[in-house]
Amino acid sequence: MAVKDKLKTDLFPTIWCPGCGIGLIMQQLATVMDELGLDKLNTVIVTGIGCTGRMGAYLNFESVYTLHGRTLPVAEAIKTVRPELHVIVVSGDGDLASIGGNHLLHSIRRNPNITVLCNNNEIYGLTGGQTGPTTPQGTSTISSPAGAAYSPINLQGVVNTNPNAYYAKTTVYHQGPMRKAIREAIEWPGFSFVDIASQCIENNGRRIGFSSANDMLQHYRTAYKPAPPGSTHLEPQQLGIVKGVPLPVAGE
Amino acid sequence: MTKRLVQGNEAVLRGAIRAGASYFCGYPISPSSEILAQASVYATTHPEFRFLQAEDEIASANAILGASLAGAKSFTATSGPGFSLMQEAIGYGHKVGIPCVIVNVMRVGPGTGMPTMPGQGDLNQTRYGSTGDYTSIVFYPSTVAECYEYTIHAFNAAEESRTPVIFLSDAFLGHLNEVADLDTIDVSVVPRTLEPLASGGTRLFSGVATYTDGEPATADADEFIRQYHESREHRVKVAERYAFYEYGWNKDAETLVIAFGITRRIAQPLAAHFALFRPIRIWPTLDKELTEIAARYKKIIVIEGSDGQYANVVERMLLRRVERVPLLGGRMSIEAIREGLAQIGMLPAESAPSGSESPARVG
Numbered sequence: 001m002a003v004k005d006k007l008k009t010d011l012f013p014t015i016w017c018p019g020c021g022i023g024l025i026m027q028q029l030a031t032v033m034d035e036l037g038l039d040k041l042n043t044v045i046v047t048g049i050g051c052t053g054r055m056g057a058y059l060n061f062e063s064v065y066t067l068h069g070r071t072l073p074v075a076e077a078i079k080t081v082r083p084e085l086h087v088i089v090v091s092g093d094g095d096l097a098s099i100g101g102n103h104l105l106h107s108i109r110r111n112p113n114i115t116v117l118c119n120n121n122e123i124y125g126l127t128g129g130q131t132g133p134t135t136p137q138g139t140s141t142i143s144s145p146a147g148a149a150y151s152p153i154n155l156q157g158v159v160n161t162n163p164n165a166y167y168a169k170t171t172v173y174h175q176g177p178m179r180k181a182i183r184e185a186i187e188w189p190g191f192s193f194v195d196i197a198s199q200c201i202e203n204n205g206r207r208i209g210f211s212s213a214n215d216m217l218q219h220y221r222t223a224y225k226p227a228p229p230g231s232t233h234l235e236p237q238q239l240g241i242v243k244g245v246p247l248p249v250a251g252e
Numbered sequence: 253m254t255k256r257l258v259q260g261n262e263a264v265l266r267g268a269i270r271a272g273a274s275y276f277c278g279y280p281i282s283p284s285s286e287i288l289a290q291a292s293v294y295a296t297t298h299p300e301f302r303f304l305q306a307e308d309e310i311a312s313a314n315a316i317l318g319a320s321l322a323g324a325k326s327f328t329a330t331s332g333p334g335f336s337l338m339q340e341a342i343g344y345g346h347k348v349g350i351p352c353v354i355v356n357v358m359r360v361g362p363g364t365g366m367p368t369m370p371g372q373g374d375l376n377q378t379r380y381g382s383t384g385d386y387t388s389i390v391f392y393p394s395t396v397a398e399c400y401e402y403t404i405h406a407f408n409a410a411e412e413s414r415t416p417v418i419f420l421s422d423a424f425l426g427h428l429n430e431v432a433d434l435d436t437i438d439v440s441v442v443p444r445t446l447e448p449l450a451s452g453g454t455r456l457f458s459g460v461a462t463y464t465d466g467e468p469a470t471a472d473a474d475e476f477i478r479q480y481h482e483s484r485e486h487r488v489k490v491a492e493r494y495a496f497y498e499y500g501w502n503k504d505a506e507t508l509v510i511a512f513g514i515t516r517r518i519a520q521p522l523a524a525h526f527a528l529f530r531p532i533r534i535w536p537t538l539d540k541e542l543t544e545i546a547a548r549y550k551k552i553i554v555i556e557g558s559d560g561q562y563a564n565v566v567e568r569m570l571l572r573r574v575e576r577v578p579l580l581g582g583r584m585s586i587e588a589i590r591e592g593l594a595q596i597g598m599l600p601a602e603s604a605p606s607g608s609e610s611p612a613r614v615g
Contacts, residue, residue: 011466013542015449022533035352044449046318049460057456057466064321066314067344074318078449080302081275081322085450106307155556 006030006038008060015054019213021198022119024172025073026055027091028179029117031097033059036186043086046075048095050126051200052119055090069099072107073113086115086186093120097153098133108162108191111247115185116193118155121200127201139208156234156242159193164244166192169234172199173220177239254395255433256339260426261286261329262418264355266434267403268327269294269301271441273353275319277312279334282367282422286359287329293350293573311336313341316352317416321457323448325407325420326457329355331423332374337383337530343382344459345416349483351446355419357426358557360582364564369582372513372557375420377566378418379535385480387487389413389494390535392420392513394611396430401437402532405494408442413490420534420576422557422583424514488536496532499545500612507598508549510542510566514584515555516611521586522593525600526553530611534562539569546570557584 006033007030011173016022028125038061048054066074071089075113079087079241096104096118107114121143124130129141134155136145146184166188168181178196199205199216210216227240234240256336258266265287268276276291278284280286288305295303302324306312309330330338335356345352358374360366364382389409390432393402403419410417447453456466461476469475469520498516501509501523509526516530529545531538546552554563555577563576579585593599 008466015468019279040452040454041450044322053460054468057462057468060454062451062453063456064318064319064449065456065460065462067340067459070341070344071312073306073314074321077275077304077315077318077326079276080304082450083317083449085322103309103311106311165291193295200341 048091271407315339
């Protein structure tokens with residue numbers, strides 16, 4: 001098998017804008033799927049909607065393209081009924097942390113053995129660039145012309161309310177660490193969450209002063225620094241992994 | 253198994269189990285909570301039956317859709333406000349084509365309303381609650397034994413139509429205890445119709461308008477219309493196989509009473525004075541059957557626990573005026589019915605003692 005067998009390349013080019021970060025996540029996910037032997041018989045993809053939600057259509061797997069915000073109850077139920085499957089959720093920050101926020105809180109609490117990849121572009125992209133739950137305070141968007149009023153949600157803090165969960169923060173620039181985090185997350189026995197900073201040049205980046213997607217990637221390169229080894233808490237713009245105590249998962 | 257007292261809500265759970273349900277997800281809400289509680293008890297001794305009390309009804313409805321896609325016959329139980337929260341997921345289930353059963357034990361709304369009082373005000377919600385056009389199949393029985401029987405039919409219709417089928421009950425019927433021997437009720441069970449996830453294909457179960465190859469079809473009216481009619485025709489055809497209703501009482505009377513669910517039971521003392529039509533399949537409406545029967549009667553009275561939700565449908569269907577006896581605020585009693593009949597000048601001169609208590613049915 002090869003990485004490209006994990007993708008429906010006949011549907012390419014994708015609908016994503018030139019310079020979008022989502023394809024970089026898909027590339028690493030497909031690579032990890034190939035490394036781990038994930039296939040159509042042992043893996044299901046569950047996506048939210050918006051730009052990120054389209055990934056399910058491009059992965060060569062069976063996929064559920066859920067309602068906005070409802071990935072987690074769907075994914076958890078699939079895992080409950082079919083514990084032998086790898087269930088991978090790919091969703092945006094608005095989907096997971098805002099409209100689906102209550103599911104996120106409770107899914108984390110129940111510690112299902114599922115993997116969540118969060119395309120965190122700090123904006124509602126497909127709808128044109130409105131403030132999201134992860135938009136940094138003060139950022140100008142089309143729904144916050146005077147700057148986003150509130151501080152962003154602390155995803156790491158939310159995930160780590162479960163002492164047995166896996167949380168990783170990475171960016172699409174840091175391909176190696178991102179691949180490692182996706183791999184570890186899929187192998188983690190319990191709830192795992194990979195928080196991936198990712199650029200939306202068209203509906204966010206240009207408005208806040210970036211000239212190109214590459215400009216945003218260079219920003220990730222310089223702004224994000226690895227956390228010191230053994231960190232149990234990541235500062236904003238620190239790259240790293242916070243692992244809880246792995247638990248055997250009920251029913252498996 | 254011999255005859256014993258069975259509660260309406262318990263009969264629903266037992267019907268679901270008989271139909272092969274193996275996944276329940278719900279959230280506590282009166283007057284449906286016995287189904288949740290008893291499902292949790294059942295799960296402790298039957299590990300193949302999976303149970304989750306979710307964070308809310310939104311999660312419950314989406315979870316049963318996921319469970320169904322994964323291969324389990326699945327269901328949830330709720331009441332009016334919780335059912336409102338499930339509407340988006342119900343529409344998604346219709347769009348994608350996912351079999352499952354949603355039990356709505358009706359109370360008095362809108363809002364939090366009267367949580368422990370019986371109502372029948374969710375008929376419109378079962379038909380029109382979600383966005384867009386879709387074909388709801390909805391059953392509403394009248395007895396505890398029927399709660400068992402029609403729950404099985406609901407699961408069967410869900411499998412055949414590949415939609416979320418709604419099973420209606422009410423606070424009165426759900427909490428009613430009747431002597432029944434459920435094991436003597438024989439309804440054949442339709443096996444699963446949907447190939448479970450991860451069967452080796454690359455299907456995309458999409459709530460977004462999509463071509464069969466997975467490409468978005470979000471601006472293609474022709475494709476939308478083609479898919480819409482294809483699924484609608486299939487679902488209407490399936491519903492025709494479940495055309496359940498009861499026609500009885502005094503068929504020679506001049507007036508036809510239409511009553512369903514618990515209201516039909518409450519109206520029983522009027523049996524000598526009126527003919528009765530009781531729809532058990534609430535949606536799609538029983539147009540052919542009711543049109544034919546209604547033509548024999550000078551007057552029609554709809555007695556229901558809402559302000560005319562079904563009466564409006566009957567008027568539009570028959571293109572003739574119907575009389576209405578709305579039972580509001582949980583006042584679902586024979587006294588309230590007599591009062592309503594008196595207000596419209598339709599109270600029989602002397603209400604004779606009731607006839608047989610057991611509803612008959614056809615279909």
